[in-house]
Amino acid sequence: MEAIKKYYEKKSWKDFENFVSEVFEIHGYKVKRNVRLKYLKNLEIDIIAEKRNRIVLIECKKWKKEYSKERKLNKIVEKHKKKVEEFKRFTFKKVYGLIIFLDTTFSPKNFEDIFIISLDYLNSFILNFDTY
Numbered sequence: 624m625e626a627i628k629k630y631y632e633k634k635s636w637k638d639f640e641n642f643v644s645e646v647f648e649i650h651g652y653k654v655k656r657n658v659r660l661k662y663l664k665n666l667e668i669d670i671i672a673e674k675r676n677r678i679v680l681i682e683c684k685k686w687k688k689e690y691s692k693e694r695k696l697n698k699i700v701e702k703h704k705k706k707v708e709e710f711k712r713f714t715f716k717k718v719y720g721l722i723i724f725l726d727t728t729f730s731p732k733n734f735e736d737i738f739i740i741s742l743d744y745l746n747s748f749i750l751n752f753d754t755y
Contacts, residue, residue, distance in 0.1 A: 639725055640669050640683045647672040650749045666706050678718045680707055685725045704737050
């Protein structure tokens with residue numbers, strides 16, 4: 624995984640988003656990238672992944688470790704949480720938020736259906752989604 628992280632550190636944020644999208648597709652999710660939802664207060668979502676009755680709204684962050692400090696992280700979580708809440712109004716499916724960091728290694732966390740993981744945990748997270 625370290626080699627993948629180093630590879631994407633040199634690539635654009637778009638390449639990182641495409642990689643995350645491809646991982647979800649491998650696991651059977653239908654994926655839409657860089658979605659702008661004008662009817663939802665001009666919300667922009669990096670990736671929308673859908674499988675059965677589950678929709679995951681994904682934000683990909685290619686930030687350095689120092690940017691994931693608690694205060695900055697809380698701000699990002701709150702912003703993503705608003706997107707998820709707004710999106711829920713337009714579907715009967717279960718909607719989750721996911722924020723994926725490239726450079727930060729920490730165990731997955733759940734803040735009221737907003738999951739935060741590092742790239743290291745992406746495959747495991749998808750495989751064990753129901754246990755989080």
